[in-house]
Amino acid sequence: MAMEQGLSNSMPDVIGAAQQIRRGEVSSETLVGNSLKQIKTHNPTFNAFGDVYDEQALEDARNCDRERQSGKCRGPLHGVPFGVKDLFSTAGLRTTKGSLTSLDNVPESDAPIIERLKAAGAIIVGKTATTEFGWTGSSYSRVFGHGRNPWDPALTSGGSSSGSAISVAARMVPAALGSDGGGSVRIPGAFCGIFALKASLGRIPTWPWSATEMLSHAGPMTRTVRDSALLFDLLSGPDARDHQALPAKNESWLARCDQPLPALRVHYSPTLFNTPVDEQIARCVEQAVEQIAHTLPVTLTARPLDWSSPFETFDTLWSGGRGVAYGAALQQQLDQLDPGFAALIERAQRLNLADYLAAQKQRAAFAGQVHALFDSVDLLITPTLPVLPFSADRHVPENQSPGDSGVEWARWTPFTWPFNLSGNPAATIPCGFTAQGLPVGLQVIGRRYAEGDVLQFCAALEALMPWDQHQPSL
Helix, strand or coil: CCCCCCCCCCCCHHHHHHHHHHHHHCHHHHHHHHHHHHHHHHHHHHHCCECCCCHHHHHHHHHHHHHHCCCCCCCCCCCCEEEEEEECCCCCCCCCCCCCCHHCCCCCCCCCHHHHHHHCCCCEEEECCCCCCCCCCCCCCCCEEEEEEEEEEEECCCCHHHHHHHHHHHCCCCEEEEEEECCCCHHHHHHHHHEECCCCCCCCCCCCCCCCCCCCCCEEEEHHHHHHHHHHHHHHCCCCCCCCCCCCCCHHHHHHHCCCCCCEEEEEECCCCCEEECHHHHHHHHHHHHHHHCCEEEEEEECCCCCCCCCHHHHHHHHHHHHHHHHCCHHHHHHHHCCHHHHHHHHCCCCCCHHHHHHHHHHHHHHHHHHHHHCCEEEEECCCCCCCCCCCCCCCCCCCCCCCCCHHHCCCCCCCCHHHHHCCCEEEEEECCCCCCCEEEEEEECCCCCCCHHHHHHHHHHHHHHCEEECCCC
């Protein structure tokens, strides 16, 4: 699908939308109405949304407009429409988790990230598609229909935050919420050409409890770096329901994005674990690295890192956590599950406590390697993914042989999930396009708790080679 520049700008980004509403330049009702129109027009093609709350969203928007006219403001996101991944608990709103087994699940309470989004004044227009219980990096879904890439609907959007990435890239909403247990905001972020940061573990609290809590992160998916920084400013901070939640941060990350970039030590690894990288991806990333080296105040080193792949470690933790927890609850409903997820549950039954504890020890050793690297560098950059989007009807690329792991998707995403194991902040940022007009992602990884460094660097990179003027030709 061809790239177009200067396509309709009727859907502003988050900061733009909030400013326009605050100044009275556009009403929340108009903005929400435009969002709903985009969803109605394009969702049948791309499968970004499940439930859409047309009437409630418009009523909320009218209330926001009345409040603004009387001088009241709910918060920094007053009247701005958002999409929410259908894994997040939303009080009174169905949360299917992408599974035929949960079509009637209506939570009684909001997740912390939802509470904070609402408190900031945002309007939820709908729940975005996810793979079943967020188990895979593809966009394969029997509940929503397979997520399709706005740049080419024949191709996958990536997952598991598939609908959130699609909805932002296709200008259905200014931003959406996603979650990342192995790359689930960065994979679709890279495939769909948007920005997505997986923060340090616990930066945004998560609840209800997850059996893969040591891997799982919640966060925004946006068109710009500054939008992401603003949303992390609003959504971060401790919550009693998440024992891993970090203390409140002591600076504004949005303000960091406007500060001059200091001198940084940046290491570029063109691959990890000797993984072959698609030639077009490698070319785009190399060109971006050259621009970084020549334009930004960085000392750049470049060589592949000699880490050994912790694939088996991740497989055991992911399959064991997801498979045992869901296997116990869904034992009588296996026939309703995605066959791949059912296979993960079956594999999990072969794991024992010794396997799981050994994996935890291996995880600690690998994380120590990652953290040691940041004793000598400030940032690590890699391609976000080694492969281009493949058919939306598949879980894995066409050239990948089937395997017996519970996480076959992790074989084609080897640059994302390692930083879930280590807990480091890692962002994907668009860095170019292939000859076919498909976006390519660059991954930027920082030391633990240094999301401000990652965002400030990405903001400088965004100014150096902006991408938001490029939009898919819908």
